Amino acid sequence: MEEHVIIASFGTSDRIAAESISNLEKTLKEISTCSVSTAYLSSKEHSIEKELSMNASKSVSIMPLLVQKGSEYERILSYGKHTGEPLLSSEHDAKRIAIVLDRALVRKENTSYLLIAHGQRERKVKEYEKLASHLRSDISITFLMGPENYTISRLPENEKIVIVPFLLVFGHHAKEDIRKKVIPFLESSGKEVMLIEKSLLELSYGFSEIFKDHFRALSDF
Numbered sequence: 001m002e003e004h005v006i007i008a009s010f011g012t013s014d015r016i017a018a019e020s021i022s023n024l025e026k027t028l029k030e031i032s033t034c035s036v037s038t039a040y041l042s043s044k045e046h047s048i049e050k051e052l053s054m055n056a057s058k059s060v061s062i063m064p065l066l067v068q069k070g071s072e073y074e075r076i077l078s079y080g081k082h083t084g085e086p087l088l089s090s091e092h093d094a095k096r097i098a099i100v101l102d103r104a105l106v107r108k109e110n111t112s113y114l115l116i117a118h119g120q121r122e123r124k125v126k127e128y129e130k131l132a133s134h135l136r137s138d139i140s141i142t143f144l145m146g147p148e149n150y151t152i153s154r155l156p157e158n159e160k161i162v163i164v165p166f167l168l169v170f171g172h173h174a175k176e177d178i179r180k181k182v183i184p185f186l187e188s189s190g191k192e193v194m195l196i197e198k199s200l201l202e203l204s205y206g207f208s209e210i211f212k213d214h215f216r217a218l219s220d221f
Contacts, residue, residue: 003034004058005218006051008076009065011040014171020201021065021169024208028063028215041072052079063215067168067200068127070120084218087168087200087210088127098134100206105139105164112138112156114186115166116178119143141166144177161186163195170199 007025012018029036037055039048052060064076066086076083088097105113115135117128132141140156163182167174178195186193200207 001059002057003061004055005032005034005036005061005063005215006048006055007036007038007063007065008041008048009038010072010169011042011046012169012171014169016202017169017171017199020199024065024201024211027208027212031212031216033219041075048076048079052081061218063218065168065211067117067166068125070118070125082218085214087207087214088131089214090127091130093210094127094130094134096210097131097207098136100204100210101139101164102136103206104204105162107138108160108162110158111160111162112140112158113162113164114156115139115141115164116174116182117141117143117166118174119145144174144182155186155189156191159190160192160194163193164203165196165199167199168201170197170202 007028009021009025012021025038035058037051038046039051040046041048048062061082061084062076062079063084064073064086066073068086068088073083073086085093088094101113101115119125119128128141128143135141138156138158163178163186165174165178175197183193183195196203
């Protein structure tokens with residue numbers, strides 16, 4: 001039976017974010033040994049369901065372009081297809097991501113880096129806890145939603161904080177949340193705040209390399 005891979009990601013109206021996702025999709029297609037199509041988790045017209053229907057005669061796998069194993073990943077698993085791993089799926093991933101961040105975020109005097117992730121509304125995500133344990137002392141992570149968020153997480157001690165979106169798509173809604181909620185909260189605590197307006201894929205090619213390895217593992221199944 002012919003093999004086929006569906007690359008599933010979030011759609012976005014943000015041009016730069018869309019380009020970074022598109023570039024990763026192209027990279028994965030170039031290393032694929034079988035046919036590949038794309039689908040968007042936020043679109044009914046270009047959905048996974050539609051791609052599954054169009055490729056019903058093939059042996060289909062799904063490669064999720066997601067950060068962690070949250071609700072969207074569980075939704076993909078519900079289709080019952082062989083599924084690849086998100087960016088942060090294991091202890092090994094956490095160690096690799098910590099190395100990528102160590103290289104991308106240069107140490108600066110009296111400065112801390114604060115990673116902002118989406119999180120999950122009803123539960124902590126254990127993969128984030130693994131990542132936190134491997135980050136160097138001037139890098140911490142907090143969440144826009146979930147049982148832990150920026151209002152109760154450990155506040156970095158340094159006076160200067162550089163916010164780094166731990167997101168594959170740094171679109172309009174995430175920017176608004178950070179600018180209207182996170183930054184004012186930190187500034188009210190006496191911090192000097194700067195925002196790096198880049199998604200992970202824009203911040204370092206190292207994140208694409210992790211996705212490439214997960215894609216190869218999926219293709220080798």
